[in-house]
Amino acid sequence: MLIGSSQQPLIKWTNRGLYCEKGDFYIDPCRRVDRALITHAHSDHARVGMKSYLTADAGVGILKERIGFDSSISGIPFGKHQRIGDVIVSFHPAGHLLGSAQIRVEHRGEVWVVTGDYKITHDISCEAFEPVRCHNLITEATFALPVYSWPDSQLVFEQINQWWLNNQSEGRCSVLFAYALGKAQRLLCGVDPSIGPIGVHGAVEKMLPYYRKAGRAIPEGIFKANAESKEKLKGVGLIIAPGSVQNTPWLRKFAPYSLAFASGWMAIRGARRRRALDRGFVISDHVDWKGILNTVDNTGAECVGVIHGYADALVRWLREERGLRAYEVSPKYAKDRPGEEAEK
């Protein structure tokens, strides 16, 4: 049997999202369904309104925080096999953020893996990515162009520390934009807290208890940046906040400041320049080009479905340069993610 190319693919694209008919469930559905398996809690993967949710145990708390405490959300330990309908399902760490998972689906020896968003670079704020052998891999492609090659994150943290110190010597506050869930906590675990006080936006702070409970090294003494705490931060502090606060009165409280953004998109000068930022730090929670290729190798997949981002380039490359069977999972343009807002 040619696995993955049978008449009925085990997991296929529908207008509600990825669907597994044999188990009658959806993965990260974009419309209301009865049974949703969720890779991680970001809003473009976990949406409200599903009758039931299943996610990795490690991600249950965050998912509840996002979706609502009265939703029907259950968890499953990483690696544990569970039968749903005619298939066996298990969740495996994706390294994207705390509790993020890849979903493995097995049917009569045929194994499919949906990566969700993932990264393979070092990150102490979440579980490390674990390659899962499979026949058919469905991978994300947010940064699937060879211009994206992430620098060592330790070097980036050193750059951030240095920028913070420089700002202090100029009497400026350091404002670092980052996605409020995942990236912000990763940064908190990576910067040097001895440099000065660290304030965070409410959206970031809300998620900290889950990280602390999971034993992740969020430094002590982090507080909410607001009108009451602004005097502590002015001129010396580091503030981590989502990019949406740029040009708001909330941010102006902390002036004068230097603005920076921590994101994979910062690898491209144009992306940084148009945001009128002082600095851009190249640190991403997604895989880069090489990371995707390594993952494809490590899973041993013969067939690769590509979803999100630069799917067409990756598909063509896998076909022509690797001789693999590769395809775009969603119809062209249907689920195209918008540029830099997408990185979550």
Added chain:
Amino acid sequence: MKGFSELYLTLDASNRKNEKLAALRNYFSVVPPEDGAWAVFFLIGNRLKRPIRMTDFRKWAGLACGQPAWLVDECYNHVGDLAETLALLLSERKRSIRAQDRPLHQVVQEDIIPLRELGLEEQRKRLESIWVHLDGSSCFIFNKLITGGFRVGVSQSLVATALAELANVEPAIMAHRLMGIWKPTPCAYKALFTGSHSEDQTAKPYPFCLSYPLDEIARSRLDTISKWQVEWKWDGIRAQLIKRGNEVILWSRGKEMLTDQFPEIVEEAASWSGSIVLDGELLAWDHDSPAPFSELQRRLGRKNVSVKMRNDVPVLFMSYDLLEFDGVDFRNKSTQERRSILQSWSSGISSRYFGISPLIEACSWEVVLRLREESRRRRVEGIMLKRKEAPYHSGRKKGDWWKWKVAPYTIDAIMIYAQLGHGRRAGLYTDYTFAVWNEDSLVPIAKAYSGLSDHDIRKVDRWIRQNTTDSHGPVRVLEPKQVFEIAFEGINESKRHKSGIAVRFPRILRWRKDKLPKDADSLKMVRSLLAVDS
């Protein structure tokens, strides 16, 4: 080159004028003159004559990094800057050879310029051996020097200010020293600081005095009209005519030498006695009024102007200011004084190639406003206001010179194609094509890149990604749903465009979310504007 790379990165990373100024000062205070000369060359906007073909450059970079050509193209579309794309791709392949640091002038003079003389295969080998030795940012700068378009967010005046501080002179004096053709020699660089005469002093233009658009606030604050000199705003090429001794030179504001494109003007000026520097406008001239700008364009970019071209497109230098007379700099005299000297001098000149911009005599702003409405019929862009007491400033200074352009044409058109932008807009769909109705089909009428706010750009980008129906290479075909109000300055018949029409300087005024596609304008309506414009 490391120092220059660092300077570039600092300038590029900062949004603060003072930081940029400090970076420039620091760089120029230590740089040897050989390198400083080239740094000035690039920073004030010059580029090298391309030593290799861009298609070859792209191909070889692809080979060097081991990526197929189509993927290099894909990356370039995404990054929006060829030099940066290639540097990012090449950094992947970097071998562990220690990066060498060679002085900027050596890189330019020994690596880049000689490339031109080599055969194709030699060029490729040479480039590969250079790339291997460059680290990420130096590789980017090196590629930038080759591809040109060295934009780094510093203006010529900022460079002038930094150098002026080091030389301890006024910025306007330094700005003047930087004018004309910049020869990247240590001698020229040293002369910036000593102010000593270089051999091409006679060709040196003055920095142009620039105007601000007159907005509603400025308009409401204008004082009595008697304090203002009022002129038409000509629709040609701003230029300085320099006649010192027997030599005549025409400089455009874009720092191009136009001497060869307007021989009749140069010949005319050569016959004048004495020396003079005039500020004015080069116009295509049709008996007693300006011809459309498109006529003037026929003259540009030519090495030689034929007799036929001279006859087909008669030209005129419409002078409106006098900057220097018999070796004396008049820029600090008042506008009124300069004007009266210009007038008395020009009374001795009679030539079909030379005019003097007439003053508009108006007793009130209401009269000026009414005359402004005649602009289109007169083939001018609007009105210029110059404060009679003001000196001739260097560069843009608010308050003394205002341009008061006539309102542009506007139409409602439908967005039909989109392409990724470049530079600051890399990775975003910002290059749009708009269409109007021709019976039941849509015909492209204009391409526009500017006018939307950053906020709208993001929204439009998202909309485009979700409403693409097809693509041709990098061009996305869109659902014809969104209507935009497009403004443009002029309109002409064109055989090169499918619509039969070319519009000048089209840009987006606003996103008309309140309008449906059927509400967009028709080609017929757009064609009716032709009548007004001619």
